[in-house]
Amino acid sequence: MRIIIISKEGDALDLAIRLKREAHKVKLAIQDQDFSKVGSGFGLGKVQHWRKALPWVGKDGLIIFDQIGWGSEQDKLRRFGYSVVGGSEGGDQVEFNRKYAQEIFKKYGMKTVRSEHFRSVEEAIRFVRKNKGRWVIKQNGHVDKCFSYNGERADGSDVIDLLQNYKKFNSHECVSIDLHKRVVGVELGVARYFNGLEWIGPIEMNIEHKKLFSGSYGPKTSEMGTLVWYDDNEKNKLFNETLAKLKPYLRKINFRGDIDINCIVNEGGAIPLEATPRFGYPAIHVQSLLNLSPWGEFLKAVADGKDYSLKWRRGIGIVILSAVPPFPYESVNRKYSPEGLRIYFEEKLNSEEWNHIHFCEVSRLKGEYVISAKSGYVLCVTGFGKTAEKAREAAYGLIKKLCIPRMFFRNDIGLKFIERDRKLLKKWGYL
Numbered sequence: 001m002r003i004i005i006i007s008k009e010g011d012a013l014d015l016a017i018r019l020k021r022e023a024h025k026v027k028l029a030i031q032d033q034d035f036s037k038v039g040s041g042f043g044l045g046k047v048q049h050w051r052k053a054l055p056w057v058g059k060d061g062l063i064i065f066d067q068i069g070w071g072s073e074q075d076k077l078r079r080f081g082y083s084v085v086g087g088s089e090g091g092d093q094v095e096f097n098r099k100y101a102q103e104i105f106k107k108y109g110m111k112t113v114r115s116e117h118f119r120s121v122e123e124a125i126r127f128v129r130k131n132k133g134r135w136v137i138k139q140n141g142h143v144d145k146c147f148s149y150n151g152e153r154a155d156g157s158d159v160i161d162l163l164q165n166y167k168k169f170n171s172h173e174c175v176s177i178d179l180h181k182r183v184v185g186v187e188l189g190v191a192r193y194f195n196g197l198e199w200i201g202p203i204e205m206n207i208e209h210k211k212l213f214s215g216s217y218g219p220k221t222s223e224m225g226t227l228v229w230y231d232d233n234e235k236n237k238l239f240n241e242t243l244a245k246l247k248p249y250l251r252k253i254n255f256r257g258d259i260d261i262n263c264i265v266n267e268g269g270a271i272p273l274e275a276t277p278r279f280g281y282p283a284i285h286v287q288s289l290l291n292l293s294p295w296g297e298f299l300k301a302v303a304d305g306k307d308y309s310l311k312w313r314r315g316i317g318i319v320i321l322s323a324v325p326p327f328p329y330e331s332v333n334r335k336y337s338p339e340g341l342r343i344y345f346e347e348k349l350n351s352e353e354w355n356h357i358h359f360c361e362v363s364r365l366k367g368e369y370v371i372s373a374k375s376g377y378v379l380c381v382t383g384f385g386k387t388a389e390k391a392r393e394a395a396y397g398l399i400k401k402l403c404i405p406r407m408f409f410r411n412d413i414g415l416k417f418i419e420r421d422r423k424l425l426k427k428w429g430y431l
Contacts (some may be wrong), residue, residue: 007028022294041363065087084303095278132156147352196305206280226283256277313384330374338371342368380405
């Protein structure tokens with residue numbers, strides 16, 4: 001099958017490589033020129049203008065969009081008869097506009113937390129001064145995750161300080177701010193693929209680790225690692241309290257792809273915080289381990305609105321991001337670039353170990369793997385086991401075989417789940 005992947009920064013490189021291994025003809029169209037070298041040397045076709053490749057992929061092939069922002073294009077291509085997977089315009093709206101997402105959650109019967117939207121930093125500051133409390137700062141669109149912040153002080157003074165800092169130094173980026181009341185509990189996500197009409201494949205449960213440092217300290221990042229497992233119980237509590245309720249909406253917007261809702265759960269139930277109506281990174285890398293069926297067959301079925309019996313394995317998967325500076329401040333600090341640094345392997349990896357290496361901003365030159373962009377988001381390592389303990393052991397055993405100058409990663413992915421959250425989730429009926 002002919003497949004073209006349209007990408008902003010090459011996020012779906014690992015997926016492209018795996019589709020090529022399945023003997024598909026794959027082309028990768030990266031739109032941001034700062035990431036144009038990503039994926040070179042892996043035997044993938046590189047395309048600059050993806051629309052010119054539509055005759056090549058044809059209506060029997062598959063078009064994959066790996067990020068939001070192209071929803072209207074996807075809807076249009078589907079109307080013309082192309083097989084497209086990734087999302088839809090209505091899906092884009094849910095992620096781009098947090099206030100709208102909360103309205104959708106409420107409309108379809110989910111519990112919601114108080115959330116306010118502001119068009120300026122000044123408005124947000126005035127609000128917190130009048131409504132003291134622990135507020136969470138979020139921004140809409142593709143603003144760096146490091147701008148997000150979970151308020152700690154009961155009087156809101158730390159949130160006000162940070163907003164004043166943004167006003168002084170980042171006012172041009174802080175034009176769409178959301179504040180929501182901080183909720184106490186366990187952060188737990190639920191995801192599943194939707195083919196425009198029905199759910200397809202198992203329910204995915206995930207726990208994200210967004211803070212930069214071990215112990216969940218430091219600024220928020222796009223993601224430092226994730227714990228993932230599948231469930232085929234249609235009575236899954238979290239699924240039925242949240243994602244399952246969106247089925248009518250997803251049909252209405254003709255959504256075709258992977259959608260995730262990140263929640264806070266406690267003894268009182270699940271509260272959805274945000275939706276991710278697209279492929280999840282780095283969770284997709286764990287999906288590559290849990291899924292036993294070929295990616296090409298599965299995604300083609302999702303795109304075409306067909307049923308598909310996805311074969312998968314029970315257990316737990318862990319993915320760990322291996323990064324280098326300037327991550328996570330890639331868009332605000334371009335002084336130090338890792339481009340050109342080589343990735344070394346302290347031992348020769350076997351085929352199974354290679355299957356657990358997932359390249360992100362990497363190219364292959366003369367048999368060597370090289371960082372090929374400036375952000376520092378280099379690669380991910382995965383591990384699988386019947387328990388979280390076994391999955392951690394596998395993933396961390398492998399990542400220690402890598403050497404990249406200035407490499408860093410969190411050493412506690414999945415640890416809080418083992419030490420505390422697993423017991424609480426069982427108590428509350430979510431596990």
